[in-house]
Amino acid sequence: xxxxxxxxxxxxxxxxxxxxxxxxxxxxxxxxxxxxxxxxxxxxxxxxxxxxxxxxxxxxxxxxxxxxxxxxxxxxxxxxxxxxxxxxxxxxxxxxxxxxxxxxxxxxxxxxxxxxxxxxxxxxxxxxxxxxxxxxxxxxxxxxxxxxxxxxxxxxxxxxxxxxxxxxxxxxxxxxxxxxxxxxxxxxxxxxxxxxxxxxxxxxxxxxxxxxxxxxxxxxxxxxxxxxxxxxxxxxxxxxxxxxxxxxxxxxxxxxxxxxxxxxxxxxxxxx
Amino acid sequence: xxxxxxxxxxxxxxxxxxxxxxxxxxxxxxxxxxxxxxxxxxxxxxxxxxxxxxxxxxxxxxxxxxxxxxxxxxxxxxxxxxxxxxxxxxxxxxxxxxxxxxxxxxxxxxxxxxxxxx
Numbered sequence: 001x002x003x004x005x006x007x008x009x010x011x012x013x014x015x016x017x018x019x020x021x022x023x024x025x026x027x028x029x030x031x032x033x034x035x036x037x038x039x040x041x042x043x044x045x046x047x048x049x050x051x052x053x054x055x056x057x058x059x060x061x062x063x064x065x066x067x068x069x070x071x072x073x074x075x076x077x078x079x080x081x082x083x084x085x086x087x088x089x090x091x092x093x094x095x096x097x098x099x100x101x102x103x104x105x106x107x108x109x110x111x112x113x114x115x116x117x118x119x120x121x122x123x124x125x126x127x128x129x130x131x132x133x134x135x136x137x138x139x140x141x142x143x144x145x146x147x148x149x150x151x152x153x154x155x156x157x158x159x160x161x162x163x164x165x166x167x168x169x170x171x172x173x174x175x176x177x178x179x180x181x182x183x184x185x186x187x188x189x190x191x192x193x194x195x196x197x198x199x200x201x202x203x204x205x206x207x208x209x210x211x212x213x214x215x216x217x218x219x220x221x222x223x224x225x226x227x228x229x230x231x232x233x234x235x236x237x238x239x240x241x242x243x244x245x246x247x248x249x250x251x252x253x254x255x256x257x258x259x260x261x262x263x264x265x266x267x268x269x270x271x272x
Numbered sequence: 273x274x275x276x277x278x279x280x281x282x283x284x285x286x287x288x289x290x291x292x293x294x295x296x297x298x299x300x301x302x303x304x305x306x307x308x309x310x311x312x313x314x315x316x317x318x319x320x321x322x323x324x325x326x327x328x329x330x331x332x333x334x335x336x337x338x339x340x341x342x343x344x345x346x347x348x349x350x351x352x353x354x355x356x357x358x359x360x361x362x363x364x365x366x367x368x369x370x371x372x373x374x375x376x377x378x379x380x381x382x383x384x385x386x387x388x389x390x
Contacts, residue, residue: 058301060322060333067336165332169325 015151017077017091020144025085031142032086033104033201034209036094037245038133039079040105043095044253045126046072047260048113057116064162068123071155078148096264100254101247107240108191110253114184117177120166121184125192127159128222132215141207164226171230185227186235194242201245303352304330308338308345316348324349 027035049069056062080091109126113119134156137149170181196216202209227234243249264270301323307316319338324330330349339345358366374380 058323060324060329060337063336064333162332165329169329 015078015147017074017081020078020081020085020148021090023144025082025144027082027086027144028142029086030201030205031145031208032083034205035079035083035145037104039076039083039094040103041109041126041130042072042079043076044103044105044256045109045122046070046076047256048109048111048122049119051113052119061116065119068159068162071152071159075148075152075155078151082144082148092264096261100249100257103247103249103253103257104245105249105253106191106194106244107242107250108188108195110244110250110256111188111191112252114187115180116166117170117180117184118187120163120170121181121188123159124163124167124223124226125188125195127156127163128219128226129192129195129215130156131160132218132222133210133212136210136215140209145208160222167226167232168230171227171232181230181232182235185232186237189235190237190240191242193239194244197242197245199245301325304334304349305352305355306330306334306338307348307350308334309347310345316346321352327351 046069049065049072052065053062053069056065076095077091080094084090084094108122111118111122131153134149134153138146138153140146140149167181170177172178196212196219198211198213202211223234302325303321304324304327305321306319308319309316319334322330322333322337324333327349331347334347334349339347370376
């Protein structure tokens with residue numbers, strides 16, 4: 001990587017969205033569309049996790065989920081800043097002024113929080129997927145995508161550990177916690193398949209994007225190891241119809257966006 | 273900590289906490305004491321306490337709560353039940369100042385005449 005690049009990673013000098021904006025690099029339109037997907041996944045999940053703040057089962061877990069939400073918010077800001085550089089839109093334009101049909105997130109991240117087990121099941125799938133994705137994306141031909149991934153992968157590694165620890169404890173805990181964990185996997189896993197769909201965009205971005213289907217073997221073996229330790233099994237569930245990458249969302253996203261965007265839309269241009 | 277609905281929601285709308293569910297202290301997580309050595313620190317310093325179901329989670333929670341995941345720190349967690357504290361009620365006797373007890377120090381005593389090599 002170019003040593004004077006604004007997106008270089010050095011200890012104590014992790015990439016910030018402001019650095020991406022200041023670098024003035026304009027993303028190729030296809031790369032921008034890809035960055036938008038990654039940013040939307042992180043943004044919607046961060047919004048979902050933010051709901052838990054003050055509601056988690058324990059104070060310590062409240063802080064942990066809040067930390068994870070903020071990590072994801074950081075990833076979203078970087079990806080959205082880069083995505084917006086293609087056509088002069090800011091991260092705020094993209095987060096607060098797009099309609100539901102313009103969001104490119106997967107259905108999994110917009111699923112309801114449900115109980116703690118359901119949130120953990122969703123987090124397990126997303127964090128194991130994201131870890132493989134960012135590990136591979138560090139080698140992207142696009143230096144900005146590679147730099148964002150290099151920062152994100154360390155945080156996602158922690159998210160992976162957090163969710164795995166909880167799957168173990170819920171799976172091996174009380175009868176009730178085990179019952180809830182099993183139900184949570186049942187409710188969550190139909191939405192996992194969409195993460196691994198290859199479409200024209202990712203195929204055309206060979207070298208810059210990561211082919212989602214290539215992440216499946218490592219994802220499967222990682223999840224299998226966690227579930228084996230927790231004495232749980234993957235449910236045999238029918239995959240839900242996806243469509244998030246084309247802007248076709250479930251009934252949940254509209255409500256989420258209404259709440260997330262209301263302040264920015266009530267007070268355009270406000271900063272906080 | 274107790275409280276907080278774990279029964280969840282069907283979307284992003286908050287759900288009223290289930291009423292009149294007595295908290296169950298018997299099932300509460302045990303308390304852990306946390307000691308942190310910062311990256312430039314020489315020793316572990318008691319930073320606070322937290323609740324966690326076991327030692328692994330206690331270390332993780334301590335990292336979130338007391339180090340903000342900074343580099344170069346060392347964490348100790350100890351079950352609070354493993355710590356034996358001095359009795360605060362015996363403070364007066366236990367920690368009485370050595371002032372006025374000069375006889376505890378060698379300089380209090382004068383050497384006897386004729387004692388050599390002292």
